[in-house]
Amino acid sequence: MNRGASLSGFLFLFLCLCLPVSCSKKVSGISGQVLDGKGHPMSNVKVVALQEKPVGGYGKIETVTGRDGRFSLKGCYPEAGYKLLLHSESTDLRDVTVKSGAAGTETQLPSPVVFRFLSSPGGIITDTRTGLQWAMDSGMNMTWDQARQYAKRLRLGGFDDWRLPKRSELKALGKIDADFPITECCVWSSEAAEAKRAWVVDLYRSVEDTALISNNSYVALAVRPSK
Numbered sequence: 274m275n276r277g278a279s280l281s282g283f284l285f286l287f288l289c290l291c292l293p294v295s296c297s298k299k300v301s302g303i304s305g306q307v308l309d310g311k312g313h314p315m316s317n318v319k320v321v322a323l324q325e326k327p328v329g330g331y332g333k334i335e336t337v338t339g340r341d342g343r344f345s346l347k348g349c350y351p352e353a354g355y356k357l358l359l360h361s362e363s364t365d366l367r368d369v370t371v372k373s374g375a376a377g378t379e380t381q382l383p384s385p386v387v388f389r390f391l392s393s394p395g396g397i398i399t400d401t402r403t404g405l406q407w408a409m410d411s412g413m414n415m416t417w418d419q420a421r422q423y424a425k426r427l428r429l430g431g432f433d434d435w436r437l438p439k440r441s442e443l444k445a446l447g448k449i450d451a452d453f454p455i456t457e458c459c460v461w462s463s464e465a466a467e468a469k470r471a472w473v474v475d476l477y478r479s480v481e482d483t484a485l486i487s488n489n490s491y492v493a494l495a496v497r498p499s500k
């Protein structure tokens with residue numbers, strides 16, 4: 274037998290025994306899609322799969338979403354638990370727990386991962402569902418008149434059309450979480466009520482009530498159209 278051929282065969286056998294992922298192909302995959310608040314695909318979102326009980330060579334797999342917002346993680350250990358970490362420069366960090374399928378199969382996430390709120394440098398948050406842009410909350414409690422002046426004078430991003438939001442715009446934010454950081458639950462709206470009162474919205478409970486305009490217990494959120 275040719276010595277070179279014998280050595281090549283030995284190396285191939287060694288690699289197959291030590292690196293089953295490359296020889297036996299007994300691996301599985303995980304796939305999914307990332308969308309914004311209007312259902313548009315998001316590209317270049319980084320997806321990292323971390324195996325919950327790491328097995329050598331399978332513990333960490335990375336990819337990014339394509340133009341259609343889809344991603345496919347190859348080389349996962351079959352029937353193993355994974356945590357997917359998804360993020361980009363404009364999103365927060367999102368995690369999804371999933372179990373890979375049997376060898377030779379690809380597990381599809383049951384639903385797309387949706388990033389509704391996208392951040393940009395300077396503290397502007399764009400709601401991709403409504404098209405409105407929001408400034409990070411003022412970080413301090415103030416009266417209604419102070420809140421109106423704060424929004425009117427704001428020049429964040431070089432824009433001069435910031436204003437206090439309507440009640441309907443605040444309630445349309447829906448559930449507030451890490452995607453939309455805010456220090457307080459209750460926010461002044463732009464709408465006045467009777468007897469020196471104005472409307473306040475509790476973002477965590479999505480309810481509204483009136484308060485004296487001299488009350489300094491609420492924060493201001495400024496908003497503007499994105500176009």
